[in-house]
Amino acid sequence: MAPHAPTGPATAVRSAPTSAARPIGDVPLHEAASTSTGVGELDRVLGGGIVAGAVVLLAGEPGVGKSTLLLDVAARWAAGGRRTLYVSAEESAAQVRLRATRTDALRDTLYLAAETDLGAVLAHIDQLDPTLLVLDSVQAVTVSGADGVPGGVAQVREVTNALVRVAKQRRLPVLLVGHVTKDGTVAGPRLLEHLVDVVLSFEGDRHSGLRLVRASKNRFGPADEVGCFEMTETGIREVADPSHLFTSARAEPVPGTALTVTQEGRRPLLSEVQALVAPSAAQTPRRVTHGLEGGRVSVILAVLERKARVRLYNKEVYVSTVGGARVIDPAADLSVALAVASAAAEHAYHRPLVALGEVGLSGEVRRVGGIERRVAEAARLGFGLALVPPGSNISLRGMRAVEVGTVAAAVDLLQLRPAKRRDPDGPHLRLAEG
Ligand SMILES: Nc1ncnc2c1ncn2[C@@H]1O[C@H](COP(=O)(O)OP(=O)(O)OP(=O)(O)O)[C@@H](O)[C@H]1O
Ligand SMILES: [Mg+2]
Secondary structure, eight states, X not given: OOTTSOOSOTTOOOOOOSSOOOOGGGSOGGGGOEEOOSOHHHHHHHTSSEXXXXXXXXXXXTTSSHXXXXXXXXXXXXXXXXXXXXXXXXXXXXXXXXXXXXXXXXXXXXXXXXXXBHHHHHHHHHHHOOSEEEEEOGGGOBOTTOSSOTTSHHHHHHHHHHHHHHHHHHTOOEEEEEEOOTTOOTTOGGGGTTTSSEEEEEEEOTTSSEEXXXXXXXXXXXXXXXXXXXXXXXXXXEOSOGGGGGSOOOSSOOTXXXXXXXXXXXEEEEEEXXXXXXXXXXXXXXXXXXXBOHHHHHHHHHHHHHHSOOOOTTEEEEEEESTTOOBOOGGGHHHHHHHHHHHHHTOOOSSOOEEOOEEOTTSXXXXXXXXXXXXXXXXXXXXXXXXXXXXXXXXXXXXXXXXOSBHHHHHHHTTOSOGGGOOTTSOOOOXXXX
């Protein structure tokens, strides 16, 4: 091919470029600078704030609180005097107004429109020239003249593409609500993930007010951050320090509890494991777990029995997390072992400490990811002692990190054996020590 021959099929039509290609170093950085949304926990997940022209999809199951969160974001954005447009395609303006009254989201520059037609939504954007658009939800907007059923794949793609174009042209940040159904079928956000810049999933537990926002895709920041919120009667509240949610506040040490630091994404969270051990006459004593994986707990119980001489075969064992936390992080293994050993011995250890480490089948304590971050979180919360896997090499002011090689060693250190089996000369932590 001659060097100057046009590339591509000879019939391709050329059009004028929208802007000249620039050396990459000449592209101004501020065009991708982010602005705080006014909600710290959301900023954290977004990677500092929202970028002009970015389209963010917030996906979640029905009733989790998507509208509540985005109305709150819109109100905080508008509180700075910025024109903000909230388009509701699912609820009437009066319904949204009612929610705004309940959640204290009435602002002078927060504009509300109830529209279900894409053309009308675009007209509102042209008329108002907002600095932020919230659309609730992308599946409820229809395109007249386009193929497919409203909410179906073709229409949702059309709506999203149009909004992405407008967002880029106007450098308008857009927050879209997307529905996910349990079976994930009808035009689920999966289809939209390629089209938008950021995908956030909004998760919650039916039985608690806790809500987590995670980024599963982020073109502007890390995709493993987690934001914590709490749903209350007066709306959604950010929880900047969630560690207290998963622990019980107690002044006195109690047998059968252990603290650990789990990770949600890259965020360390203090979590508590509680255990109850009771005598059983049954051939197969009960083992019940809440918030933890039953299989994992069984392994830890077997390790305790065989490798650390904690007798459980004739006992019922109940193990649970606090605050409805679901802990699947293997780093919590050691705390499960210590909670059960402490419950079996009816012996509480007297100094607040966190236990970190995965437990292997031979009873060894294995290294876990993010150990420095976890220990640093414990130190921040005022803990001065941590049991950590061998080779962790933690040196942190005010924190004593004791490396334990095996579950048995940890049980011995804390003297978690029934009184008659405790070895007074064995290794143990001098708990009064500073
Ligand atoms: N009057 C109220 N008092 C207290 N809490 C309320 C009240 N009304 C709604 N809620 C809470 O808000 C939640 C619904 O929030 P929201 O409407 O923001 O969810 P959503 O994710 O937008 O739901 P949908 O998928 O149906 O649009 C309810 O599950 C409830 O917990
Ligand atoms: Mg809603």
